[in-house]
């Protein structure tokens with residue numbers, strides 16, 4: 001579904017941000033892309049959408065990503081940006097959400113039904129007619145996710161989807177991600193969320209892949225995570241404590 005073949009990228013000359021990156025993702029896979037600040041996670045997302053161009057090859061559905069196919073590929077990939085402010089261009093939540101479905105030639109009734117359905121699923125009905133510039137950061141993040149879901153993309157790229165969310169919204173996002181069957185690439189520092197949603201993890205550090213494997217191995221590997229300025233997910237730490245306390249079960 002997605003393949004990076006020897007991809008390198010630098011914003012500035014002689015300062016490589018991604019170094020010869022290769023990985024592939026199967027259809028339906030949910031992959032967590034983790035790594036310290038500045039590792040290059042957001043850059044990977046932007047390359048996939050053709051917002052940046054690097055060296056090497058990126059394939060989406062077997063097709064090489066070139067200018068000629070950007071439009072087609074962007075339709076398949078829904079991206080939730082790290083900064084949701086950059087993603088809203090209509091005055092209200094409803095107008096933002098219905099824009100793409102109308103563009104995809106759904107009737108207004110069909111498009112509005114789709115919007116209402118997603119708002120209900122994310123418990124955001126009350127935000128429907130609110131102005132985008134008058135809602136809170138967490139609400140913006142939620143409506144950005146809702147807007148992407150309304151596009152029904154084949155694949156979702158989520159850059160820090162739970163940052164800025166309170167525990168209530170965070171849980172809704174986690175449950176929503178778990179209920180979706182789309183292929184997903186999710187970046188986050190919220191490793192508990194990654195453990196809850198992804199079966200596979202790619203650890204990116206200093207522009208290269210430091211580890212790629214099952215979430216239940218990588219996210220339990222304290223030495224590996226700490227080496228890359230990350231910490232064990234809280235739920236895993238809890239379990240470690242239980243074991244080391246030597247409970248007599």
Ligand SMILES: Nc1ncnc2c1ncn2[C@@H]1O[C@H](COP(=O)(O)OP(=O)(O)O)[C@@H](O)[C@H]1O
Nearest residue numbers: 011012017035036037038039040041042043044
């Ligand atoms: N527009 C830019 N110009 C120059 N350097 C950038 C730009 N955007 C990001 N960088 C640098 O590229 C590196 C990777 O950034 P990024 O992909 O945003 O990392 P992450 O999302 O993993 O925190 C960082 O060192 C960052 O400072």
Ligand SMILES: [Mg+2]
Nearest residue numbers: 041042082159
């Ligand atoms: Mg980032």
